[in-house]
Amino acid sequence: MREITYVEAVREATDQLMQSDPDVLIYGLDVDDPKAIQGTTAGLLAKYGARRVFGTPLSEDAMTAAGIGMAMAGLKPIHVHIRMDFLMLAMNQLVNLGAKAHYMYGGQTSVPLTIRAMIGKSWGQGAQHSQGLYAQLMNVPGIRVVAPTTPYDAKGALIAAVREPNPVLYVEQRLLHFTKAAVPEAMYELPLGKARIMREGTDVTIVGVSYMALEAYRAAQYLEDIGISAEVIDPIWLSPLDHETILTSARKTGRLLAIDNGWSTCGAAAEILACMAEAEWSDRLPKLARLGFAPTACPPSPVLENLYYPNARTIAAKAKGMVTGIADDWLPEERRDLREMEFRGPF
């Protein structure tokens, strides 16, 4: 199968959605500009025109409200935020209207709105261009949250999101944009609320959210080097969350480490641990742990930024401690083939 980037997968999914459904449109700051949101909207304006592909004023609150209004009228808008941080301007509409309209209007209306929001990382983007705030919407019933990691899932999740008759927050991590993988040309959808086992293992389960699924996958390779077998799960959907798949794995390995792509206090990792904690366990005591961004705003200085994020090696170290029961200061030697990708913009 041909390999394409995450960017191209998102672009292609959008193109096919717009092609196949005249109610689909895409809008948001700069979706129609020459840089076309990292290329994810490239060519759409020329193909579908300014009615279906339009940039907006800097007015996130009203533009979110407008998306909800359009969706109530039966359109299927995709609203793009080049930074998830800016979603904080949209919370009133998403929480108080979008997530509630179907219920509080007794089922008389619905809001098939997709919100694409990107998490920044690296190159000193700093405190306000780096946040993974999706857990704040996991907290709210009435809205779905999906965070695809691979180009394959990026395409299938976007198609599922736009066809979903409820609001969906579609989370992208910008480092993922450059990854490449096999992606079918035809349209397909990910099943709602289904996690993916990226790698099977027996000693410890590692669940990684969004980009952290890749880091977890790399961590499993470091662990393999020292004879530890890690099962890696990408939940893909954070709301609804696939408790079953995660629980089955944790029951098998007896250990679960959840890696957030944001702060883990009241985060996705907290939710995963809470679900595990509530489950029925026979006699074997499961070990449960989580990692997330350091509990502070993201510092731009490269030396501090490095310390801020979990990465394959710190994840491996944590998992090893869980398996061996010994918390030492072991860290694997960095393997060149498992290095994090570099990011130097565009911003």
Place this chain on the structure above:
Amino acid sequence: MREITYVEAVREATDQLMQSDPDVLIYGLDVDDPKAIQGTTAGLLAKYGARRVFGTPLSEDAMTAAGIGMAMAGLKPIHVHIRMDFLMLAMNQLVNLGAKAHYMYGGQTSVPLTIRAMIGKSWGQGAQHSQGLYAQLMNVPGIRVVAPTTPYDAKGALIAAVREPNPVLYVEQRLLHFTKAAVPEAMYELPLGKARIMREGTDVTIVGVSYMALEAYRAAQYLEDIGISAEVIDPIWLSPLDHETILTSARKTGRLLAIDNGWSTCGAAAEILACMAEAEWSDRLPKLARLGFAPTACPPSPVLENLYYPNARTIAAKAKGMVTGIADDWLPEERRDLREMEFRGPF
């Protein structure tokens, strides 16, 4: 000691803070109107004048921003939201500026801003006037969250919040406003991040957030009737959360039930369970569970609204199941002396 209501405790704390520190001021929609925010701001305008006590336009975003600006200049503003739901308009400023300013400006500035936000309940206030959204700010480092339950704690927590050199979300539940208890006249502060054991017990630990601490307390009385001894903890501070006190109790009882005053997915109860799950447990397998609002918007119809909230009896039932290991459909007969207070406004 004299007994006063929660309303009066908040009012007195504000009055004393303003009296003792010329930098303290209070503002927000309707703080200076005849109803004076349920009475919590009564008399302040007359005493301190319109410079220190002022209503605002309907502009939550800019008014939050202004509070941050005032705080950066060294004032200690209290910003009041008669509904926590409206806080969603303030998220950009709270998350992207207020919580980060001290860090991202390298310690050169600080934001001693207190945000009072009230959670509504009952009388068909419905989807947009009933939310407990504090967990969304527990997710964000740089801001404190406190949710006092009793008049005593209301006073001590407000004084601690206003003197705290960081932003603090001060959570009130409107049913609590009418409760009455002994409160010292002098100024005093609650210690930061310290939970309170409301009632000792041996069989199960119940942690209740805000108003749910009262329901948990009532639940313990129902449980006592059937010979189960519950320990009830009011965490008071949600950020920082007093893991130690909760863990010590859970270690003792071997069972922990956390009751949220909002949705529990990625909520405070999820965080409490996650903390417990991460802790070291010797051999005894702890039982962990949570309750929260039903995972939907709040319906105003009284029959549905009743089903929406955890209450003393449903909490007792859940706790009994955890202790006996039998999940039946037992519910205690309602005791008149343990009935929930009634609420008929004002709104």
Place this chain on the structure above:
Amino acid sequence: MMDVAGEMYAQAYRIRRAEEEIARLYPTDKIRSPVHLSIGQEGVAVAICAHLRPDDVVFSSYRSHAAYLAKGGDLRAMMAELFGKGTGCAKGKAGSMHLVDSAANVLGTSAVVGTGIGNATGYAYAHQYRQLPGIVVCFFGDGASEEGIFYESMNFAALKQLPILFVCENNFYAIHTHQSKRQARCDIAGRAAAIGVPSEMVGNNVMTLHEVAGATIERIRAGDGPRLLECQCYRYKEHVGPGEDFHLGYRTEDDAEIWRKDDPVRQLATLVDTDLRQRLEAVVEEELAAAIDFAESSPWPPADELLRDVYKTREG
């Protein structure tokens, strides 16, 4: 055929009486939902909606009984909703503050001030997108015009030349605070115009408003882009609840008296001959009594409604 004044009177009388009944019933605790009455302000909804067609769409706030009814919303379903019954317009999930009747194109009444302005703007975009003939009308208060979403939405509506009429019901108060304590310049129409939405201020005369609204809506239907009408009016009752509030001291009986003398329902009554008036009133009284009866006798929603409608189920 009945003339415009007659039709408007019937509607205004209907709204007035429905709200009076709500106020009368309120102390019985059968309506367990905060109610924001429009008594005194009905002229605005009536005069505007007189020009609307079934395929035009209305958005409003928590103070929406008048707009809901004037646009053709079902009275029985509204009463049942206020009673929290399963036959309510939203099956007991809306209460008074989120009335909806999609068959009548009454959508999106919201209790968070200002939110509907943006939703209505998006809805108007959808109409333009689909080249539908219907226009969108969005009612909101003077207080709502202070929210950022008002400004942002005006700009977008003007930029895209959307088919929308913004109706600001300026009753001079947000809860108990006068406009002059909240707005640096008390000229909402002027603000909208500076952003790019042609605007006009209209006083309390219902027939004048009817005329202005007619001309304005004609321009919007002709594809001439958005318009705003700032309509002065006065609320007689307290901000929320069935009572009066002059004892609070933020306004006086004398202030109210000036407006009461020019009461919108009475303005219209004087334009209709006594015979017709009595017949219209009788029809309303009958409808109203039946609606209250319907609400009273309807069943509660079943328990499993609690978790229905959280997510819309996908078709197909």
Place this chain on the structure above:
Amino acid sequence: MMDVAGEMYAQAYRIRRAEEEIARLYPTDKIRSPVHLSIGQEGVAVAICAHLRPDDVVFSSYRSHAAYLAKGGDLRAMMAELFGKGTGCAKGKAGSMHLVDSAANVLGTSAVVGTGIGNATGYAYAHQYRQLPGIVVCFFGDGASEEGIFYESMNFAALKQLPILFVCENNFYAIHTHQSKRQARCDIAGRAAAIGVPSEMVGNNVMTLHEVAGATIERIRAGDGPRLLECQCYRYKEHVGPGEDFHLGYRTEDDAEIWRKDDPVRQLATLVDTDLRQRLEAVVEEELAAAIDFAESSPWPPADELLRDVYKTREG
């Protein structure tokens, strides 16, 4: 004593050269932080800040190098911050987008567009509250004026008659999108005026702006409430980064040429005699070289800085 033009030239030249050096160094990857350069727009910050006193306070956006330097922010600490060093103005926690120098009263530069407008307004309230003589100046772009917070803040500033000058640096673009594609009426000053803030639009002439700003600031200092100046200007470089961007096609070299011919730094240069100019330039070059040297040779922040300053520690 040096005259105003000389002082402004020195400052403008300093800002221009500092940013040129940033652009020159950028490809070495020593500056690992997105940079938004003001090259071409320096006249605004220079002309406004020429009237400011140490106790006046400045807020700005991510495009803040010019305002930071013009208000007296430390150049060495700024360079070190861009390099991510522990000697940076925020110890490596700000990067280019959150410059701060509280000693010089440069506060609150933010990368979320529009946020500072509200923070500056609150700061001005604190000045009024404490009856301090200093005023607050808030710089932001044309794009920021579309955010709700702009509207809400103007209203509050006017309502309370706060001592604040809003400076909109209108460079006609938000990233690559022209103002006319974003604003229904391209008249930011007019919008502010309609809300209640007396406003004026000023072109690219630095001395004219200096004069207008002087008179405007005098009114604010006299307690006459807020003002807004919409200052037209032009960014030569790409929105973010050190390069040019004419190849993107959203604007042309020809557009830029019109502005380059009227370059603000050159405008000022022509007002200063050659001798003095050369002396001023030499001083700047020396300061700049030293600042870069300082940034290069400074140590990284220690690892424990990661978790310092998350919360301010309580005193006493």
